[in-house]
Every structure is written in C-alpha cells, then in structure tokens.
Amino acid sequence: MQLRPLILAALGVAALLVTACTGGSTPDPTSEGETPAPAAADTFRIGTDAAPATINPLMGHEAEGTTWFYESLVQLVGDELVPLVAAEMPQADDDATTWTVTLRTDVTFSDGTALDAGDVVATYERALDPAAASPWASELARLSEVAAPATDTVVFTLDAPDAFFGDRLTIGIIPSEVAEAEQGSPLTESSLNETPVGSGPYVLESWADRNDLVLQARDDWWGGEPEIRQIILTAVPDATQRAQMVIDGALDGTMIGPAQAAALLPPGERDGPVAEDEAVTVLVNETADARAVSLPMDHPFTADPLVRRALNFAVDREGIVEGVLDGYAIPVDNPFPHSVGDFAQPSLFAFDPDAAAALLDEAGWLAGEDGMRSKDGEQARLTLMYPSSDTGRRDQAQVIVDQFGDVGIDATAEGLSWDLIEPRMSTDALVFAGGTPGNPDGTAWNWMACELAGDGFNNPGHYCNEELDRALVEGRSTTDPDAQQAAYARANEIYADDPGFVFLNTVSRTYLLRADGWEGVEPHLEGHVHSVSWGPWWNIAEWTR
Numbered sequence: 001m002q003l004r005p006l007i008l009a010a011l012g013v014a015a016l017l018v019t020a021c022t023g024g025s026t027p028d029p030t031s032e033g034e035t036p037a038p039a040a041a042d043t044f045r046i047g048t049d050a051a052p053a054t055i056n057p058l059m060g061h062e063a064e065g066t067t068w069f070y071e072s073l074v075q076l077v078g079d080e081l082v083p084l085v086a087a088e089m090p091q092a093d094d095d096a097t098t099w100t101v102t103l104r105t106d107v108t109f110s111d112g113t114a115l116d117a118g119d120v121v122a123t124y125e126r127a128l129d130p131a132a133a134s135p136w137a138s139e140l141a142r143l144s145e146v147a148a149p150a151t152d153t154v155v156f157t158l159d160a161p162d163a164f165f166g167d168r169l170t171i172g173i174i175p176s177e178v179a180e181a182e183q184g185s186p187l188t189e190s191s192l193n194e195t196p197v198g199s200g201p202y203v204l205e206s207w208a209d210r211n212d213l214v215l216q217a218r219d220d221w222w223g224g225e226p227e228i229r230q231i232i233l234t235a236v237p238d239a240t241q242r243a244q245m246v247i248d249g250a251l252d253g254t255m256i257g258p259a260q261a262a263a264l265l266p267p268g269e270r271d272g273p274v275a276e277d278e279a280v281t282v283l284v285n286e287t288a289d290a291r292a293v294s295l296p297m298d299h300p301f302t303a304d305p306l307v308r309r310a311l312n313f314a315v316d317r318e319g320i321v322e323g324v325l326d327g328y329a330i331p332v333d334n335p336f337p338h339s340v341g342d343f344a345q346p347s348l349f350a351f352d353p354d355a356a357a358a359l360l361d362e363a364g365w366l367a368g369e370d371g372m373r374s375k376d377g378e379q380a381r382l383t384l385m386y387p388s389s390d391t392g393r394r395d396q397a398q399v400i401v402d403q404f405g406d407v408g409i410d411a412t413a414e415g416l417s418w419d420l421i422e423p424r425m426s427t428d429a430l431v432f433a434g435g436t437p438g439n440p441d442g443t444a445w446n447w448m449a450c451e452l453a454g455d456g457f458n459n460p461g462h463y464c465n466e467e468l469d470r471a472l473v474e475g476r477s478t479t480d481p482d483a484q485q486a487a488y489a490r491a492n493e494i495y496a497d498d499p500g501f502v503f504l505n506t507v508s509r510t511y512l513l514r515a516d517g518w519e520g521v522e523p524h525l526e527g528h529v530h531s532v533s534w535g536p537w538w539n540i541a542e543w544t545r
Contacts, residue, residue: 042229047242047254051211051235056192057172058134068533070172070198079525090166099156106222110203117148122176132187139168161477167439201226201541226541246512253513258328261510283511283536287526288339288435293502294461298426305498310359312349312502314407324395329505335444343440345492356407373408381410386431388415393431425460434528445472448500463500518543
C-alpha cells in the first residue's frame with residue numbers, strides 16, 4: 001500500500017512512553033545551575049507522562065508494527081507499508097478473500113527459538129480467542145481461518161472480501177508455545193505482560209515498580225547489533241518538567257504539547273532547533289489521529305440530517321487549528337482525510353455560518369428575538385462531552401460550543417470520565433478520536449457502519465446509512481484502484497448529504513529530541529493508538545553515529 005506523499009517533519013511516539021537516565025535509576029529533576037549526570041554513550045533516555053499501559057502485543061502494544069520487543073508481518077515505515085517478518089508484501093487472490101504471506105527464514109525470538117508460520121498462526125488464533133478479549137478481535141472480524149501450509153507460509157482466509165486486510169497484519173508475533181499454553185484464558189493473566197518474548201531488537205532488562213523500563217539490545221537480532229545498546233524509559237508526569245529535562249540533558253527525548261513546542265521555538269517556526277539550545281530540536285509528526293464531534297441519532301435535534309449538515313458549516317476548522325492547536329493539526333471535514341493516502345476525498349464543508357443558519361431554518365429550527373433557536377416549543381440544545389483528562393479535546397470543545405452558539409444553538413461542553421461518557425454516547429455529542437493510516441475503513445467503516453452502531457466505541461452516535469455502507473463494502477471488495485476510487489468518491493458524496501460527525505482535524509504530535517550525533521531519524525505517520533516505541537525513536541535500532 002503506497003500512501004500519497006505527506007509533509008512529515010519527523011516521526012511519532014506514544015503518549016504511553018517513559019523516560020530515563022543513566023544506569024537505570026529514575027532521573028531526578030536537576031536544580032537550577034546543576035549539570036545533570038551524562039548518560040552512557042550508547043544509552044538513550046526517553047520521557048513520557050505515564051508508564052506503558054501494556055507491553056503485550058495482543059493487548060495493543062506496538063499496534064502499528066513498530067518494533068522494540070516484537071515484530072509484525074508488515075510495518076508502517078514513513079507513509080508506506082513494508083514487509084518486516086514477511087519476506088515480501090502479502091498477496092491477495094482476485095477477490096481479496098485469501099491472503100498469502102511468505103516469511104523470512106532468519107528471524108528468531110529472544111529465547112533463541114526460530115519464528116515460523118506456526119507462531120504466526122498461533123498469534124492470530126490467540127487474538128481471536130474470545131476468552132482473550134483482545135482489542136484486535138474486532139479488527140480481525142472478517143478472518144475465518146489462518147493456516148500454515150509450510151513453515152515459511154501463512155494463509156489467511158476471510159469470510160468476505162477485504163482489499164485492505166494486509167493493513168491489519170501489524171500484530172507483534174508471539175511464540176506459539178506461549179499462545180497455545182494460554183489459549184482460553186484472559187490476556188490480563190498472560191506471562192507476556194511481565195516477560196516479553198519477541199523477535200525485536202531489544203529485550204526487557206528490568207521494569208522497576210511498573211514504572212522505569214530498561215531495555216537491552218540483543219546481540220543475535222536478525223537485523224544486526226543495534227548501536228544504541230540500552231534504552232531507558234521513565235514516567236515524568238509533568239510535561240514542562242520533561243521538556244526542561246531534555247534541555248538540561250537529563251533526557252534525550254520526550255513528547256510535548258503543541259503550545260510547548262510553539263513556546264520553545266523562535267517566532268514563526270513550526271519545528272527545528274529550540275531558541276534556548278540549538279542541540280535540542282522540535283520534531284513534528286503528522287497522524288491519522290482524527291478529532292470529530294459524534295452526533296447522536298437518538299436526539300431530537302441532531303437526528304435530522306439538515307441539522308447535522310448545518311453543524312458542519314458552523315465550525316471554523318482553520319480557526320481551531322491556528323487558535324487552539326497552535327497550527328499543529330491538519331483541518332479535515334470528512335471521513336477520508338489525507339492520512340488515507342490515495343483515497344483522500346475533497347473537502348465538503350467550508351466555514352459558512354450563513355449556510356448553517358439557512359439549513360437550520362429549513363429544518364424548522366427558527367431563531368427567536370434572542371437569536372436562540374427552537375422548534376415546536378423545544379430549544380435547540382446540545383451537550384458536547386469530552387474526556388476530562390484530555391486538555392486538547394477540552395479546548396476544542398469550548399470553541400465549538402461558542403461557534404454553535406453563534407448560529408443560535410444552546411450548546412454546553414462537559415468534561416467527564418469515560419465510564420460516564422460511554423452510556424451517553426447515543427444521546428449526547430462527543431469529541432471523538434481515532435484513525436489508522438492508509439486504510440479508509442479505519443475511520444469510515446468503524447465509525448459509521450450500521451452493523452457497528454453501539455458496538456463499544458465503534459459508531460458511538462448509532463449512525464446508519466445503508467447506501468453509505470454499500471459504497472464502503474464495494475470499495476474494500478475490489479482490488480481495482482479505479483473501482484476503489486469510484487466507490488470512496490461516491491461514499492463521500494453520500495456523507496455530504498447525511499453526515500454523522502463534524503470532523504475537525506487530524507492532530508500533529510510534537511517531540512523534543514537531543515540527537516547527540518545519532519543519525520537515522522526518519523518520518524513516521526502515526527495512528528490514534530501509539531505505544532512505547534513510537535516517536536522519533538521508532539527505528540532506534542537502526543540509528544548510527
């Protein structure tokens with residue numbers, strides 16, 4: 001899968017990363033004027049806001065095929081899917097229901113055993129095990145059988161055509177001995193939660209207090225001996241503190257917020273050396289991580305397609321990107337953004353409050369003397385939920401409710417915990433997030449398919465348009481690029497008349513890096529899900545000096 005070229009200033013890391021310092025101990029913030037202890041020349045220290053939620057690939061760790069502990073059949077490199085454990089790209093038959101993967105024969109796990117087709121089969125069967133409760137199960141819903149006709153060959157059989165199934169082959173492969181021994185048990189009880197056994201370039205040396213991770217390079221990795229021999233990750237919750245630690249030399253890299261990035265750079269710059277220390281660089285990674293307002297179908301106001309179109313015209317996406325996100329996002333207004341590559345579709349909704357007002361009038365929601373709208377005695381009212389822990393979504397929500405108010409809608413923003421948000425998703429609006437690179441199904445189908453209405457966090461607003469479903473199925477049921485393009489263009493036209501969301505933007509991710517002479521940092525398009533090895537250091541095993 002070749003995505004169209006994207007302007008990427010650098011790559012991505014996880015909001016689930018961790019930082020570190022020399023010798024495996026937790027780095028203490030340096031006092032003003034105090035010089036931090038230097039790290040070993042072959043050690044790299046990374047900081048994040050929290051320890052990893054998981055290091056188990058079947059629970060979502062390294063979900064896009066990035067590699068430290070584990071390796072997948074294919075991997076996203078920059079903006080292109082490439083073979084990793086696979087010897088070549090997966091091959092589909094004419095109707096895209098059978099996918100064949102030929103494996104490399106020189107790959108070994110960290111326990112010394114060879115990785116072969118049996119391990120791949122066992123990994124995918126474990127992901128589909130109902131008892132496991134893996135988040136991968138929904139992504140693999142069309143997989144009916146996986147088999148190993150030879151030690152270097154795996155065949156995936158689907159129960160429906162899927163021209164993008166190859167994009168889903170990014171699960172880190174685990175040893176069959178572990179998968180088979182744990183079949184029938186929940187992943188929360190897996191030994192891999194404490195002791196990873198993968199084919200990646202690093203092994204876990206220690207994980208003190210479930211906080212400080214120390215990774216050691218393998219000498220027998222099939223890709224060669226990494227020059228960075230040790231990676232240390234430690235959670236530093238305060239982003240300002242993490243940024244200062246990079247500038248002080250106590251850390252080598254960390255993820256920061258867009259406002260921090262803008263404050264560190266000279267005026268007018270979006271990336272590059274920071275003003276305080278030219279050895280420290282702000283890197284920017286574009287993503288498929290979309291922000292959108294889900295519009296509930298079981299609501300007297302947003303149930304009407306005319307109202308949903310009006311809300312789309314009422315939002316100033318460019319203004320939000322510049323005013324709220326400091327320019328670190330790309331405006332989008334439909335479910336086929338830049339991050340789906342060649343399948344990206346034209347913009348649908350310019351900022352036009354007059355058009356919004358006209359549509360609301362047409363729908364019967366008329367403005368009173370105070371400018372606020374009502375219909376048959378009922379106020380045009382909408383609650384916009386957002387996760388209270390996410391300041392970025394909060395800030396966007398606050399601007400959106402003001403812009404809705406400008407066209408006569410009584411809108412309020414409400415920050416809640418997820419356990420309070422989830423039961424209300426079918427009746428209240430939500431600043432939603434998600435997206436995967438390259439695959440148009442990653443957003444359009446998962447967020448809007450009729451069959452997924454109310455399926456956890458899939459299709460939160462219970463949207464359903466059967467004509468749109470048919471266009472999406474047609475798009476993934478053919479391997480003909482022209483037919484795919486026609487199907488997704490038609491899907492976008494259907495969506496324009498019956499939107500289920502107010503798409504806002506795909507957020508950029510910003511990082512600080514003290515490279516210290518290391519070369520090999522390369523762009524990497526990120527998805528919504530990210531793990532401990534994301535960021536400018538996703539390919540750290542290949543860095544050289």
